Amino acid sequence: MNITLKDGSVKEFESGLSVYEIAKQISEGLARAAVGGKINGKVVEMRSIVNEDCNLEILTFADDEGKLIYRHTAAHILAQAIKNVFPTVKLAIGPAIATGFYYDFDFKTPISTEEFVKIEQEMKSIIKANYPITRFTLPKDEAVKLMASYGEDYKVELINDLPEGVEISFYKQGDFVDLCAGPHLPFTGMVKAFKLTSLTGAYWRGNEKNKMLSRIYGTAFDKKADLQAYLDAIEEAKKRDHNKLGREMGIFMTDENIGQGLPLLMPKGAKLFQIMQRFVEDEEERRGYVLTKTPYMAKSNLYKISGHWDHYKDGMFVMGDEEKDDEVFALRPMTCPFQYTIYNNGLKSYRDLPIRYGETSTLFRNEASGEMHGLIRVRQFTLSEGHIVCTPQQLEDEFRGVVDLVKYMMRCMGLENDVTYRFSKWDPENTEKYINEPEVWAVAEDTMRRILDNIGIDYVEAKGEAAFYGPKLDIQIKNVYGKEDTIITIQVDMFLAENFDMSYVDENGEKKRPYIIHRSSIGCYERTMALMIEKFAGAFPVWVSPVQVKVISLTDRTVEECKKISEKLKTMGIRSEVDSRSETVGYKIRAAQLEKVPYMLIIGDKEVENNVVAVRRRGGVVMGEMSLMEFAEKVLDDVATKRLD
Numbered sequence: 001m002n003i004t005l006k007d008g009s010v011k012e013f014e015s016g017l018s019v020y021e022i023a024k025q026i027s028e029g030l031a032r033a034a035v036g037g038k039i040n041g042k043v044v045e046m047r048s049i050v051n052e053d054c055n056l057e058i059l060t061f062a063d064d065e066g067k068l069i070y071r072h073t074a075a076h077i078l079a080q081a082i083k084n085v086f087p088t089v090k091l092a093i094g095p096a097i098a099t100g101f102y103y104d105f106d107f108k109t110p111i112s113t114e115e116f117v118k119i120e121q122e123m124k125s126i127i128k129a130n131y132p133i134t135r136f137t138l139p140k141d142e143a144v145k146l147m148a149s150y151g152e153d154y155k156v157e158l159i160n161d162l163p164e165g166v167e168i169s170f171y172k173q174g175d176f177v178d179l180c181a182g183p184h185l186p187f188t189g190m191v192k193a194f195k196l197t198s199l200t201g202a203y204w205r206g207n208e209k210n211k212m213l214s215r216i217y218g219t220a221f222d223k224k225a226d227l228q229a230y231l232d233a234i235e236e237a238k239k240r241d242h243n244k245l246g247r248e249m250g251i252f253m254t255d256e257n258i259g260q261g262l263p264l265l266m267p268k269g270a271k272l273f274q275i276m277q278r279f280v281e282d283e284e285e286r287r288g289y290v291l292t293k294t295p296y297m298a299k300s301n302l303y304k305i306s307g308h309w310d311h312y313k314d315g316m317f318v319m320g321d322e323e324k325d326d327e328v329f330a331l332r333p334m335t336c337p338f339q340y341t342i343y344n345n346g347l348k349s350y351r352d353l354p355i356r357y358g359e360t361s362t363l364f365r366n367e368a369s370g371e372m373h374g375l376i377r378v379r380q381f382t383l384s385e386g387h388i389v390c391t392p393q394q395l396e397d398e399f400r401g402v403v404d405l406v407k408y409m410m411r412c413m414g415l416e417n418d419v420t421y422r423f424s425k426w427d428p429e430n431t432e433k434y435i436n437e438p439e440v441w442a443v444a445e446d447t448m449r450r451i452l453d454n455i456g457i458d459y460v461e462a463k464g465e466a467a468f469y470g471p472k473l474d475i476q477i478k479n480v481y482g483k484e485d486t487i488i489t490i491q492v493d494m495f496l497a498e499n500f501d502m503s504y505v506d507e508n509g510e511k512k513r514p515y516i517i518h519r520s521s522i523g524c525y526e527r528t529m530a531l532m533i534e535k536f537a538g539a540f541p542v543w544v545s546p547v548q549v550k551v552i553s554l555t556d557r558t559v560e561e562c563k564k565i566s567e568k569l570k571t572m573g574i575r576s577e578v579d580s581r582s583e584t585v586g587y588k589i590r591a592a593q594l595e596k597v598p599y600m601l602i603i604g605d606k607e608v609e610n611n612v613v614a615v616r617r618r619g620g621v622v623m624g625e626m627s628l629m630e631f632a633e634k635v636l637d638d639v640a641t642k643r644l645d
Contacts, residue, residue, distance in 0.1 A: 001050070006057045013050070020046040020186070023058045033060040035190070035222075036069040036183055043069070045135075045183040061222040071096035073133065073185040074194050074220035075103050080176035081122035082216075086111075091178065092154045092204060092213055099482045100219030104202055106154070107214055116196045119216075123194065130189030131173040135182060143168040147179060154204065155179045193227040194220040197234070201370065208368045237480035242533035243374030249538050249596070251529070252375060261372040261379035263526065271546040271575070273382075273525055277360055279544075280384050280409070280522050287405060289358035289386060294338035296362060300328040305499050306337040307435060311468040317364050331364035335385045336493075336518060340500045343389055348504040353514065354390035354398050358521075361385040375530035376485060382525040388517040389502070395492070395515045396451050402490050402519045403455055406475060409522045412543075412642045414535055415477065419487065421457050422474040423449065424465035434468045435495050444494045445471045451492075467518070469495045475523075480534045487527060491518035539596040539618060541645075542638040549576040549635065550592040554585050554604030561608050565601065565628060572632050573639075593618065599635065 001015045003022065013022055019037035023030045023046075037044045038057040043065045050056065059066035075094035082089055082105055094103030138146060140159060147155040158179065159168060171180045173188055185191070196218040204210035221227040238244065246252050251269035258264065265273055281291070300322070303309040308316070312333060320328035332338070339357045348355070361383045371377050388398050410416040426434045426441050434441070448471045452459055459473070466472055472491035478484050493516040497503075503511045522528055532540065542548055549569055551562045559580040569576040577597075579588045585602060592600050602614040613631055615623040626634075637643075 002053045003050070004053075004055045015051050017050055018046065019044060019048050019050065019056070019058065022050060022056065026058070030058055030060075034058050035061055035066045035185055038065060043183060045069075046186050048183075068096040069183050069185060070191065070222065071101040071220050072180075072183070073188070074191050074218065075101035076133075076171060076173065076176075076178055076180070076184065077123050077126050077188055077191060077194075078103050078119070078196070078216065078218060079105075079178060080126055080173060081119050083176060084122050084126075085115075085119055090154055091152055093158075094178075098484070100197065100217060102215050102217045104204070104213040104215050106211065111199070111214065113196075113199050116199075120194075120196055126174070127188050127191050129174065130187050133171055133173045133184045133186055133188060135169055135171055135184075137167050137169045140164060140166070140168060143170070143179070146170070146177070150177070152179075191220055192222050193224040194218060195227060195231060203368070203370050206368065206370070208370065212370075234481070237534075240480045240534045240537045241374075242376070242479075242530040245538050246374065246530065246533050249533075251533065259379070260369055261367055261377070263375055263378055268546040269529070272529060272540070272544060275544050275546075276522065276525055276528070277382075277384075279412070281358070281360065283405070283408070284356075284358045284384075284386070284521060287356070287401070289356040292335075292339055292342055292357050292359045294335060294342070294359065294361075295332070296364075297329050297331050298338070300330060302337050302341075303330060306340075306496060307469060307499060308333065308337070311433065311435075315365050315367075317366055332361075333363055333365050335359055335361040335363070335383075336387055336496065336516075337500070339387045340496065340502060340516075343502055344500060348389075348514075350391055350504055350506050350512075353504055354388050354394050356386065356388045356398075358384070358386040360525075375526040376479065378526055381527070384520050384522045384525070386519050386521065388519065389497075389504075389514045390517070391504070391506075391512070392515055395447070395517070396454065398517055399448075399451050399490065399492070400455055402517060402521075403457065403473075405521050406488055406490070406519075410475075413522070413528060413532055414541060414644045415487075415528075415531060418477050418531075418535070420476045421452075421459040422465065422476050422486075423452060423459045423461045424467075424472045424474050424489075425461060425463050426466040426471065427464035430464060433464075434466065437495070440494050441471075444492055448473070448492045467491050467493075469493050470518075472518075477531060479531065485527065487531065488520045488523040489518070490520075492516075493518055537596075539598075541643060542598045542635060543642050545575070545596075545598050547575055547577050547595065547597050549574060549599045549601060550588075550595070550597045551576060551578045551601045551603060552585060552588045552592065553578070553580045554602060554607075556580075556582070557605060558603045558608055562601075562603050565603065565613065568628060569632060569635075572636065574632060574635050589616065593620075598638075599631075601631070 002010050003013055004010050023034045034046055036046055036059040040054050061070055079091055079094055088108050090106040092104035143159050144156055169181055170177055171184055198217045200215050201212045202215040204213055250266050252263045252265050254263050300309055316333050317331040322328050363383055364380050367377055367379050390398050410419055425445055470491050470493040472489045474486045475488040476484050477487045497513045497516055502514055504514050506512050551566045553559045553562045562578045566576040566578045598618050600616040607614055612625040613628055614625050615631055617623055
């Protein structure tokens with residue numbers, strides 16, 4: 001049989017060889033490094049047999065798919081170790097993830113991270129035993145009986161939810177058996193380096209109505225040095241974690257009496273928010289956007305017209321009972337139906353289009369409690385939301401303009417090089433999630449793909465990630481721990497104009513449906529703030545720093561001069577504070593460094609006499625003496641150019 005390898009070369013092999021045997025014939029080194037294979041694009045195990053001509057890629061740990069195989073095996077080793085140490089535990093699910101793996105367990109008595117030492121020791125014993133990992137399948141009824149005999153209630157539930165006639169596979173290593181689709185490594189001893197990293201709670205199947213389980217996270221590498229490098233990076237990430245650093249810096253706080261996912265922005269956080277909002281609104285106005293201000297809530301009627309009631313009701317905060325009350329209201333999860341209502345206030349001509357609506361929108365989404373995290377995911381948030389109503393002929397130019405705006409915003413925030421692009425499409429096999437009009441979806445997705453290709457964006461496609469009313473371009477970014485989130489979306493909507501009976505009169509006097517672009521420019525302010533805290537470790541660029549200058553008195557004699565200097569800076573639009581405490585200058589400089597203030601002005605008798613300021617920059621850089629005006633021009637230039645360092 002002829003095998004086409006990853007490099008495009010074609011080699012002939014005997015039929016019936018395993019992926020491992022083929023790898024060995026190519027090179028002994030490749031066989032030692034191999035963790036799996038990819039036959040015609042499908043990921044398979046090393047033991048998988050190749051019987052016919054195909055494209056074959058030998059996967060190693062260097063490949064993303066290889067890492068998943070490796071770490072999935074580590075998750076099963078964790079599960080086996082847990083069963084050995086805690087025999088009464090019940091198993092839930094244990095997938096590989098981008099940074100490692102996790103497994104959910106139902107313990108009779110909750111455990112702590114202090115138990116990790118003995119769990120890891122047991123995992124090492126399983127690895128040392130080098131158990132063969134073998135796969136077998138059972139019919140559905142026998143699969144249920146097997147898991148029931150082990151007392152694995154969660155596995156039984158998973159099996160019962162599978163359709164009839166589906167092949168149900170299991171993996172066995174030693175005396176441990178687990179329900180799993182695979183693939184896995186052939187032996188437990190192939191896992192070389194691992195570490196359990198954290199313990200959290202997680203609802204069964206992600207539903208807060210279900211039981212809270214214990215989720216153990218871990219990671220695994222094929223080299224101990226790479227594991228150590230990763231653990232060192234995690235320790236560095238913890239220092240940048242916005243949920244820790246943002247609180248320490250006085251950016252935000254939370255309070256259990258207020259509620260989960262409802263952060264309080266403190267003065268520095270509120271100032272940062274204000275700076276960002278003014279910047280966004282001014283830039284959008286410069287680009288032709290007009291402001292709207294719409295209510296935080298509306299009757300259910302509005303959301304029924306838009307489709308949110310049918311497709312998004314569970315994620316909304318609803319006030320009232322549909323069966324009892326004449327009127328039921330809901331806090332808005334997005335602004336689009338409100339701005340569409342504004343558009344419909346009066347007949348529009350093609351000469352009026354495009355209309356670019358912008359709004360700094362306070363929104364509400366009923367996120368599951370287990371999903372909340374600092375400022376990244378909250379229940380009340382603020383979005384730089386907007387909608388462009390345009391003709392079909394204007395769609396590409398307007399979409400291009402939005403992408404340009406987003407890139408500019410990300411560049412100014414210092415995040416431009418950290419984002420990736422995802423073309424999110426609907427799933428025709430899961431139509432309940434979407435407005436089910438396949439022909440319209442086909443047109444919308446083809447249109448959007450053509451636009452993206454014309455713009456020249458490097459994107460990946462993702463089935464099943466579209467909004468319920470249209471495809472979207474998701475701008476993705478990772479936090480310090482490597483978890484990916486969407487920071488901004490740009491959506492093409494060909495449905496809701498029909499729902500809201502939106503129209504314009506074309507050049508021939510005929511009524512036509514407009515196209516709509518849903519967009520954000522900077523995304524959710526709270527999430528963007530969080531990512532900036534992590535990106536800069538709290539040392540914000542000068543232009544967005546809540547405090548740009550700290551004026552420090554060298555002696556009590558210069559306190560009044562420091563206050564005058566600070567006031568002069570404020571009149572020039574520079575955010576300044578005075579530190580006049582009766583502490584040493586070294587103490588006050590260190591305090592300013594800890595606050596991550598970009599500039600410090602040290603004012604002593606000599607500086608007052610010579611009418612100069614002694615300038616220090618964050619990071620210990622001594623810039624020397626200069627006039628106040630010279631210094632102010634420097635700061636204002638940093639602001640005007642959106643300098644990032």
